[in-house]
Amino acid sequence: MKKINNEVNKKAFALPSHKKRNDSLIAYAFLAPALILFIVFTVAPFVMSLVLSFTDYNGVEFTKFSFDNFKNIIEDKYFMNSMKNVAIFAVFYVPLSIISSLIIAFLISKIKLKHNYLKVIYYIPSLTSGAAMIFVWKSLISSTSIVLDSGYMAMVVIIAISLYGCLGGNMLIYLAAMTGIDPKVYEAADIDGANKFQQFLHVTVPLLRSSTYFIFTTTLIGSFQLFDVIYLLGLYNNDKAISPVVEIYLSAKELRFGYGSAMSVVLFFFIMVVTVITQLFVRENNNQKKLFNHGKDKYAKKYASWEKTH
Structure with missing residues (x-):
């Protein structure tokens, strides 16, 4: 009997799958602006800086790709x-x-x-x-x-x-x-x-x-x-x-x-x-x-x- 009551309670409080999916979409929608800004102004500049660190880039072009800068x-x-x-x-x-x-x-x-x-x-x-x-x-x-x-x-x-x-x-x-x-x-x-x-x-x-x-x-x-x-x-x-x-x-x-x-x-x-x-x-x-x-x-x-x- 106790097992049956537990199963009934779980079903009663369980959210429908489409409700969970909608909640997830809403959460991602709220996170998206901050995530986009983080990628554009933090991740992308870091990756670009990491790539440029191996070059002799002067604002116009670079002639080689090496570890000379770190040396x-x-x-x-x-x-x-x-x-x-x-x-x-x-x-x-x-x-x-x-x-x-x-x-x-x-x-x-x-x-x-x-x-x-x-x-x-x-x-x-x-x-x-x-x-x-x-x-x-x-x-x-x-x-x-x-x-x-x-x-x-x-x-x-x-x-x-x-x-x-x-x-x-x-x-x-x-x-x-x-x-x-x-x-x-x-x-x-x-x-x-x-x-x-x-x-x-x-x-x-x-x-x-x-x-x-x-x-x-x-x-x-x-x-x-x-x-x-x-x-x-x-x-x-x-x-x-x-x-x-x-x-x-x-x-x-x-x-x-x-x-x-x-x-x-x-x-x-x-x-x-x-x-x-x-x-x-x-x-x-x-x-x-x-x-x-x-x-x-x-x-x-x-x-x-x-x-x-x-």
């Missing part, structure tokens, strides 16, 4: 220097952007009065045009005694401007994630005698690991694509500040499209390798659940035991 990249001290610069930039920029946005988000989340105004104030730089923001910074720097052509001062300024621009967006991501943390966990930590710093370190930080990984990945990828700050500050002739994307842009201006495409392909695979390595590292750490869930489990159990006794 020249290995020997190109300017491109290798730009890779070193962007690696130095990423080493400082990525941790600073994560730490600063996390601390600001945590402090704002603890302010009960007019915290929405603070969100707007910190998010405004993210809404401002990047070019306008950079020109404002450029005018401020020109009115001081800072010399961008001296040593690594240019890199310091680039990091500072980039941090100013990304802080608001990362802060909002953390604030949104913090709203999903159960307040009872903080209450349990407070009962256990944890101060605000200990709550931040042992409760907030572990529970925001997904948001931190997302910000880390996107910020890391963006750091290797650094261009606008360097170019608009006029630092493309500074060997301590130039980036691979600026090198690619300059090669295009010199009509060396084949060589520029080869540099972009090398940069793409470099970013992909770095991203895969970070994913493997995070996945390995995620397997160690005790490490990440220590704060949550400890204070959640404390809160449960406290509720039973009161």
Whole structure:
């Protein structure tokens, strides 16, 4: 009897085949515009760049198809220097952007009065045009005694401007994630005698690991694509500040499209390798659940035991 009822229920809730087919067509219709744009503006240019990277294309024609561009990249001290610069930039920029946005988000989340105004104030730089923001910074720097052509001062300024621009967006991501943390966990930590710093370190930080990984990945990828700050500050002739994307842009201006495409392909695979390595590292750490869930489990159990006794 039970088997018959199950079969009847399945037939009752089963959709007709034509209904399923219509739903699939509707889904594909909604996906089609985005898919077409992705193919036209992402896949097609990548394939074209990959093909051109094996040629000496100058905007009109190419005379040969070879690996010469990639051989020249290995020997190109300017491109290798730009890779070193962007690696130095990423080493400082990525941790600073994560730490600063996390601390600001945590402090704002603890302010009960007019915290929405603070969100707007910190998010405004993210809404401002990047070019306008950079020109404002450029005018401020020109009115001081800072010399961008001296040593690594240019890199310091680039990091500072980039941090100013990304802080608001990362802060909002953390604030949104913090709203999903159960307040009872903080209450349990407070009962256990944890101060605000200990709550931040042992409760907030572990529970925001997904948001931190997302910000880390996107910020890391963006750091290797650094261009606008360097170019608009006029630092493309500074060997301590130039980036691979600026090198690619300059090669295009010199009509060396084949060589520029080869540099972009090398940069793409470099970013992909770095991203895969970070994913493997995070996945390995995620397997160690005790490490990440220590704060949550400890204070959640404390809160449960406290509720039973009161």
